[in-house]
Amino acid sequence: MTAMTTQPLNESPALRQRDRIPTTVYEKSSDVSLAVAREIADLIVAKAAKGENAVLGLATGSTPVSVYNELIRIHNEEKLSFANVITFNLDEYYPMQPHELQSYVRFMNEHLFDHVDIPAENVNIPDGTLSVEQVFDHCQQFEQKIKDAGGIDIQILGIGRTGHIGFNEPGSGKESRTRLITLDRVTRMDAASDFFGEENVPRRAITMGVGTILEARRVILMAFGEGKAPVVAKAIEGPITPQIAASFLQEHNNAKFMLDRAAAAHLTRFNSPWLLGPIDWDEKTIRKAVIWLAQNVDKPILKLTDEDYNEGGLQDLLATQGQAYDINIDVFRALQNTITGWPAGKPADAKYPTGRRAADEVFPKRVVIFSPHPDDDVISMGGTLIRLVDQGHEVHVAYQTSGNIAVFDEDASRFADFANEFNQMFEIDPANTRKIEEHIDTFLRNKQPGQVDSEPVQKIKGLIRRGEAKAAGRYCGIPYEKLHFLDMPFYETGRVRKKPLGEEDIQIIVDLLEKVQPHQVYAAGDLSDPHGTHRTCLSAIFQAMERVKTRDWAADCAVWLYRGAWQEWEPEKIEMAVPLSPQELLRKRNAIFKHESQKDRALFPGHDAREFWQRAEDRNTATAEVYDNLGLAEYEGIEAFVKWDGDVSSV
Numbered sequence: 001m002t003a004m005t006t007q008p009l010n011e012s013p014a015l016r017q018r019d020r021i022p023t024t025v026y027e028k029s030s031d032v033s034l035a036v037a038r039e040i041a042d043l044i045v046a047k048a049a050k051g052e053n054a055v056l057g058l059a060t061g062s063t064p065v066s067v068y069n070e071l072i073r074i075h076n077e078e079k080l081s082f083a084n085v086i087t088f089n090l091d092e093y094y095p096m097q098p099h100e101l102q103s104y105v106r107f108m109n110e111h112l113f114d115h116v117d118i119p120a121e122n123v124n125i126p127d128g129t130l131s132v133e134q135v136f137d138h139c140q141q142f143e144q145k146i147k148d149a150g151g152i153d154i155q156i157l158g159i160g161r162t163g164h165i166g167f168n169e170p171g172s173g174k175e176s177r178t179r180l181i182t183l184d185r186v187t188r189m190d191a192a193s194d195f196f197g198e199e200n201v202p203r204r205a206i207t208m209g210v211g212t213i214l215e216a217r218r219v220i221l222m223a224f225g226e227g228k229a230p231v232v233a234k235a236i237e238g239p240i241t242p243q244i245a246a247s248f249l250q251e252h253n254n255a256k257f258m259l260d261r262a263a264a265a266h267l268t269r270f271n272s273p274w275l276l277g278p279i280d281w282d283e284k285t286i287r288k289a290v291i292w293l294a295q296n297v298d299k300p301i302l303k304l305t306d307e308d309y310n311e312g313g314l315q316d317l318l319a320t321q322g323q324a325y326d327i328n329i330d331v332f333r334a335l336q337n338t339i340t341g342w343p344a345g346k347p348a349d350a351k352y353p354t355g356r357r358a359a360d361e362v363f364p365k366r367v368v369i370f371s372p373h374p375d376d377d378v379i380s381m382g383g384t385l386i387r388l389v390d391q392g393h394e395v396h397v398a399y400q401t402s403g404n405i406a407v408f409d410e411d412a413s414r415f416a417d418f419a420n421e422f423n424q425m426f427e428i429d430p431a432n433t434r435k436i437e438e439h440i441d442t443f444l445r446n447k448q449p450g451q452v453d454s455e456p457v458q459k460i461k462g463l464i465r466r467g468e469a470k471a472a473g474r475y476c477g478i479p480y481e482k483l484h485f486l487d488m489p490f491y492e493t494g495r496v497r498k499k500p501l502g503e504e505d506i507q508i509i510v511d512l513l514e515k516v517q518p519h520q521v522y523a524a525g526d527l528s529d530p531h532g533t534h535r536t537c538l539s540a541i542f543q544a545m546e547r548v549k550t551r552d553w554a555a556d557c558a559v560w561l562y563r564g565a566w567q568e569w570e571p572e573k574i575e576m577a578v579p580l581s582p583q584e585l586l587r588k589r590n591a592i593f594k595h596e597s598q599k600d601r602a603l604f605p606g607h608d609a610r611e612f613w614q615r616a617e618d619r620n621t622a623t624a625e626v627y628d629n630l631g632l633a634e635y636e637g638i639e640a641f642v643k644w645d646g647d648v649s650s651v
Contacts, residue, residue, distance in 0.1 A: 008035075009261070011269060017276055018237045018268045020250045021257055025270075028649060029224040029260040033066035036156070036220055036258060040067070041074050043153055048084045053122075055086045055146075057155030057213070058112075059166075060104045062532060063222050064156055068112040075116045082118035086149045088142070089125040090157070090166040091207040094135070094180060096128030101452070101495060102194050103128070126178070126206035135206065139178040143212065155216035159223050162186050163231045163244030167207035170243045174251075176209035196405075210248050219255040221246060223263040226567055227528040232259060233266035262527070275313045281320055283334075288572040289314055290331040291630065300631025301332045336632060338577045343384050343560075343641075344393050344520055362556075364393040365519035368512065372524050372537040373403040374469040375595040378476070379616045380564030381522060382588035383580040384639050389477040396516055398484040399469055400509075400537045401491035405453075407461035407597050409444045412453075415460055416440045436460075452494040462487075464597055472594035484512055490536060501536050509544035517553040521545070525561030525569075525642060527651065534566075535651050542648045559644035565612060568619040569640040571626050580620060580637035588620075589613050 008024045008031075016023070026032045040056065047054040058064070074080045089104055098105035105125050113123060124145055130138055146152060157165045162184055168176060169184040182204055183191075192198035213219065223232050235246035236257055249255040264270050273279050274289055293312045294301050306324045309317060321327055344367060345360025367388055371377035377385055377397050388395050416437040423433045436456055443454050453461065466485055473483045488505045490498050513521075523541045524534045541559075548554045560576065563569050580588070592613040593599060599611065608615055620637030628634040644650075 016269060020238075021236050021252075021255055023236055023257040023259065023264070023267070025259050025261060025264045025267075027261050028651075029262075030066060030649075032222055032224070032258045032260055033064075034070055036222060037067045037070035037074065039220070040071060040154060040156075041078075041080050044080060044082065044085055047153070048081065053084050053086050053149065055088070055149045055151065055153045057152040057208070057216055058087050058089050058108065059156045059158050060089065060091075060107045061158050063158040063224055065111055067156065067222075071112065072115045082116040085118050086122045087118070087124060088146055088149075088152060088208070090213075091205050092126040092128045093202040094126075094128045094204045094206050096202065098129070102191075128206065132180075135180045139180070139206065142178045142208075146212070146215075152216035154218045154220065155213055157213070157219060157221040157246075159221055159228060159231060159235065159246050160187055161190060161227070161231055163235055163246050165210070165213060165221065165246050165249075167205040168210050168213075168245040170245070172210050172245045173242055174214070174248050175211045177212055178206070178208050180204055180206050210245050214248060214252055217254060219249060219252055221249065221255070221257050222259070223257065224260045225528055226262045226265060228263045229266040232257065232263050233268075233271075236267060272313075274316060278316045281317060284572065286317065286321065286327065287331050287334060288570075289317055290327060291572050294630055295626075298629075300629065301328050301335075302631050304328050332631065335571070335574075335627070335630065338574050339579060339627075339633065339638075340576060341387070341579060342391065343576060343578050344388055344391065347392075362519055364391070366394045366396070366516055367520045367522070368396045368398055368516055368518040369522040370398050370400060370509075370524065370537065370541055371469075372400050372529070372534045373406070374399045374401075374465040375403070375472070375592065375598055375612065376524050376534075376565055378472050378588065378591040378595070379612050380524060380526070381562040381578075381639050381641075382476070382591045382616070383584045383620070383637065384522075384562075384578045384641075386476050386584065386587055386591070387578065394482070395478055396482045396484060396512075396518070397469075397473060397478060398486055398509075398512055399466075400486050400488050400540070401533060402458075402462035402485075402487050403465040404458050404462035404492075405494065407464050409447065409457075411464055411597050412440060412457055412460050413444055415464055458492075458494050465595075468595040468597060472591045475591050475594055486512065488537070488540065491533065498533065498536065501540055505540050506543050506547070509540050510547050513544055513548050513554075514551070517551070518557055519553075521557060521559045522641075523559060523561055523644075524563070524565070526563035526566045528566040539651045542644070542651065545644075545646075546648045560641040561644055562639065562641055564616045564619055564639070566608075566615075568623060569642055571623070571630070573642050574623075574640040575643050576641040577623070577627065578639045578641070579624070579633070579635040580639065582636045585617060585620065585637045589617060592616065 008026050044054045075082065089108060092104045093102060096103050100106065108125065124142065126142060127138055159165060162170050164187065167181055167183065169181060169187065188198055188201040191201045195201045231244065235244055238247060240247045240250050268275060272292055279285065290301060293308060293314055294304060296312060297308050304324050306318060309315065309324050318324065344365045345363055347363040348359035369377050369385060385395065420433045420437045439456055440460065443457055470480060470483060486508050488508055490501050490505050493499055523538055525538065527535045545559060620639060623638040623640055624635040627638060
């Protein structure tokens with residue numbers, strides 16, 4: 001069996017003129033991974049045919065995992081041997097024991113080495129167990145080993161939000177070699193989820209230097225997701241600077257960026273391709289260009305003139321589509337038609353004016369809102385959720401995972417103590433409760449940083465999240481029997497790193513859909529969630545919808561994607577904009593506040609220092625401000641949605 005390969009996006013050379021590093025863009029991250037894995041496999045085979053070793057520079061983190069998965073598949077199904085492979089890993093935290101959960105030794109073993117026939121003596125990873133006095137000599141020896149192996153044939157890289165490659169933080173010079181460095185605070189914040197809190201992240205690491213990386217004969221940097229788009233654009237199109245170590249790859253004679261569409265979003269060829277020459281104009285591109293122009297010249301859409309178009313680099317749009325007035329009207333009306341206070345349609349009731357929108361044929365509707373974690377529903381679309389309930393629809397909320405790893409240990413202890421006191425107060429046999437409380441107290445007092453919780457601790461943390469979701473549901477007016485706690489098995493590892501999505505996970509979604517037979521489905525489409533849970537949950541929903549698509553009810557079921565916890569939809573992509581009044585925004589905030597374990601300071605906040613309610617509210621008000629500035633009605637906030645196009649492979 002050979003995995004299918006997907007071709008990169010077909011782009012003309014003119015669109016690549018601002019790239020200072022050769023860059024290939026694929027529609028999906030999985031396509032990038034397949035292409036990189038195949039290039040590595042071909043190198044290994046070619047070297048083996050000559051009786052030579054293939055020397056690989058490897059990276060850790062979520063980005064290369066799919067590459068390693070594909071290499072394992074090729075090893076198992078196409079009999080690719082790793083007997084002639086020598087590897088050098090980019091970095092390791094310091095200090096770090098190889099058996100620890102966050103160890104890159106453990107990472108590489110779990111994701112690649114334990115599954116292929118590479119000789120153990122051919123694996124080289126910086127040693128995080130050494131004393132500080134030993135590290136310098138170890139780094140020198142690491143460099144010498146690379147030279148003795150003949151140099152690195154292919155070096156795989158990811159890129160951090162600071163532009164670092166390996167752990168070469170801002171300020172790392174072009175000539176830097178393997179060394180012990182101090183981690184940037186942004187890097188430590190991004191790693192906080194792996195260590196169950198920023199305070200547990202090591203402050204130092206051993207890393208290959210920029211100079212070491214640049215000596216590789218071939219360098220492939222991969223980047224996925226919207227979160228990487230800004231720094232990717234700086235590295236590819238910006239000047240070479242030590243502040244963005246990846247920019248040094250511009251000087252390498254055989255380096256390449258391989259990106260998914262989301263990570264390429266800020267490149268000129270995707271962000272504003274009309275600046276690079278004539279393009280094929282369609283409705284989406286015209287809308288994007290007009291909004292871009294209006295924001296650049298700080299004018300409402302209907303006030304844009306022919307001169308604005310000409311001076312803003314959109315002469316070709318005028319030449320092919322006509323005068324500014326007509327273009328403005330078309331785009332303005334398209335945006336205006338996205339706004340609705342009736343996200344599931346209007347009833348055929350005379351007391352509700354229909355305006356431009358006719359009464360809906362089916363009212364009320366059955367609605368399922370999927371929430372990856374127990375709070376994503378109210379964080380990302382709480383205003384719309386409350387409106388759907390108020391307007392009389394049958395609203396179900398399906399919490400896909402328990403969210404149990406995102407609860408502080410102190411909360412688990414507090415709730416265990418409460419359960420014990422509760423039983424004593426009401427003269428319920430407290431023996432078993434006291435036994436559990438003692439286990440939790442003993443376990444948490446002796447828990448090491450990053451250690452996986454015991455099963456009882458995981459259960460009580462899951463109950464905390466479940467209770468908060470019930471409280472939020474009650475506040476929003478959703479009956480308990482319409483709250484569904486799915487506890488998808490892929491999530492239940494007790495660790496940030498989850499299991500692959502499995503058949504049981506998808507079947508759980510299918511069963512719920514078959515039971516409710518919804519007219520509308522809402523799902524989280526903000527794939528910048530740093531832990532990947534949103535992406536996995538969305539994939540399960542898409543695959544489930546594919547399985548039920550022949551059902552009569554599914555033919556008329558619309559799937560809407562929301563964002564808000566980690567990012568927001570760009571205005572040109574929005575297909576439904578639900579306006580929120582000040583009172584509705586306050587009700588949404590109060591619903592979010594029911595999730596007390598995530599209040600004040602979440603255990604896994606990501607790189608955004610704001611609380612989740614603040615992020616959501618700021619994004620809602622910012623979207624409303626965008627609409628206002630473009631000349632549309634002024635609202636306190638707007639929740640935005642995009643309709644799923646039915647492509648199961650779009651995550």
